[in-house]
Amino acid sequence: MDEWMNYEQFDRQTWHSFFPTNTVRLSQDNLEDIKSLNDRISIQDLQDVYLPLIKMIQLRYQNFLEWQMQKANFLRQSVHRVPYIIGIAGSVAVGKSTIARLLSILLNKLLPDKRVELMTTDGFLYPNAELKRRGIMDRKGFPESYDMEKLLKFLNDVKAGEPELKAPTYSHQVYDVQLDKPQLIEQPDILIVEGINTLQLPTNQRLYVSDYFDLSLYVDADADLIEQWYLQRFGLLLDTAFTDPSNYYYPYSQGDREAAFKMARDVWQRVDLPNLEEFILPTKSRANVILHKTVGHVVDRIYLRRD
Ligand SMILES: Nc1ncnc2c1ncn2[C@@H]1O[C@H](COP(=O)(O)OP(=O)(O)O)[C@@H](O)[C@H]1O
Ligand SMILES: CC(C)(COP(=O)(O)O)[C@@H](O)C(=O)NCCC(=O)O
Numbered sequence: 651m652d653e654w655m656n657y658e659q660f661d662r663q664t665w666h667s668f669f670p671t672n673t674v675r676l677s678q679d680n681l682e683d684i685k686s687l688n689d690r691i692s693i694q695d696l697q698d699v700y701l702p703l704i705k706m707i708q709l710r711y712q713n714f715l716e717w718q719m720q721k722a723n724f725l726r727q728s729v730h731r732v733p734y735i736i737g738i739a740g741s742v743a744v745g746k747s748t749i750a751r752l753l754s755i756l757l758n759k760l761l762p763d764k765r766v767e768l769m770t771t772d773g774f775l776y777p778n779a780e781l782k783r784r785g786i787m788d789r790k791g792f793p794e795s796y797d798m799e800k801l802l803k804f805l806n807d808v809k810a811g812e813p814e815l816k817a818p819t820y821s822h823q824v825y826d827v828q829l830d831k832p833q834l835i836e837q838p839d840i841l842i843v844e845g846i847n848t849l850q851l852p853t854n855q856r857l858y859v860s861d862y863f864d865l866s867l868y869v870d871a872d873a874d875l876i877e878q879w880y881l882q883r884f885g886l887l888l889d890t891a892f893t894d895p896s897n898y899y900y901p902y903s904q905g906d907r908e909a910a911f912k913m914a915r916d917v918w919q920r921v922d923l924p925n926l927e928e929f930i931l932p933t934k935s936r937a938n939v940i941l942h943k944t945v946g947h948v949v950d951r952i953y954l955r956r957d
Contacts, residue, residue, distance in 0.1 A: 653935060657953040662698050665952045669702035691752055699949045700749075703939070704756040707736070707865065711761075711840065714864055731839065733808055735862050738844035739937060740869035741930055742791060742922040743880035745947055749869060750844040757840055767838035771845025771859070772820030774801040777827045778898070791846055791925050793853050805843070805862040813837055822883075823891035825898035846925070849933035860936065868937035873926060875945065877918050884914040 660668075691700070714734050722729040736753070738746050747770060754768045774796050781787045781795060789795050800818075807815055816832035835841065849860050849868065860866055871879075888910055892903035902910035934940060940953035 666698040669705040737848040737863040737866040739849040741926040746844040764839035766840045768842045773818035866937045871943040
């Protein structure tokens with residue numbers, strides 16, 4: 651069976667033609683915000699790929715708001731604010747958090763009266779100490795390394811409009827969850843949730859994380875390319891965060907650079923690649939939108955699931 655039969659596929663040019671960019675004006679500040687993503691997203695990518703994407707998200711969001719009104723009318727309830735949740739899935743190091751940040755900047759710009767917040771599911775990993783206690787430190791990122799019950803309960807509370815929720819956070823710098831630095835989630839209108847497990851099937855819970863999503867995106871690329879991006883990020887961290895003696899990878903920042911990269915390649919091959927193949931890739935066909943990236947993070951194809 652054709653794996654893509656329920657998707658429409660667009661090349662970059664066609665996708666761009668759906669929303670020619672001169673209709674959105676970005677201020678210098680917005681551009682600076684976007685550039686602070688380290689020049690990683692080019693203005694060309696912004697125009698060709700991300701502005702049409704954000705326009706489509708805006709249309710879907712309007713539709714969602716309309717439905718909330720109609721539903722309240724039908725059920726003879728008063729309209730209450732329900733957050734719109736966007737999930738972003740894909741491999742470790744494929745660029746999920748970079749895209750999530752860009753989308754949040756653009757949504758803030760397009761919908762200035764809406765509160766847009768961004769979080770990652772990495773904070774729901776068990777702390778390193780607990781992973782070690784369970785003997786699964788080398789399974790970090792695999793389904794069993796997350797407290798899925800806690801994540802589901804959290805998303806349920808967000809949807810229910812609970813005020814001032816505290817999301818646990820994760821630091822790539824420290825290589826651990828930061829129990830003392832929770833992120834406040836304060837009744838957002840739109841919440842972007844990025845993480846490798848956002849489309850994962852439940853292991854023993856009855857709910858999917860994605861049951862709480864109003865829209866889901868999967869960021870896709872060839873594994874060989876993602877490995878390069880993983881190693882590039884490792885190189886950056888090796889020169890910065892890992893030089894802190896409290897960092898998990900500190901010894902590698904002090905020793906031979908080639909040995910450090912050898913270790914990182916080994917971690918990719920033993921941990922992140924098998925996780926991609928066994929648990930992350932199979933979730934791709936559940937996403938509403940698939941962004942396919944090629945060399946240099948350039949998005950060359952966009953897939954939309956028929957609905
Ligand atoms: N559009 C892009 N252009 C260039 N580099 C990028 C782009 N998106 C991400 N990167 C780089 O790729 C690496 C992984 O990106 P990141 O957003 O951290 O991925 P994830 O959140 O999926 O782990 C980082 O080093 C980041 O700087
Ligand atoms: C915390 C993560 C599971 C999540 O990755 P992300 O999507 O944030 O890049 C990953 O970065 C990770 O730590 N994996 C374990 C093996 C490794 O050190 O790469």
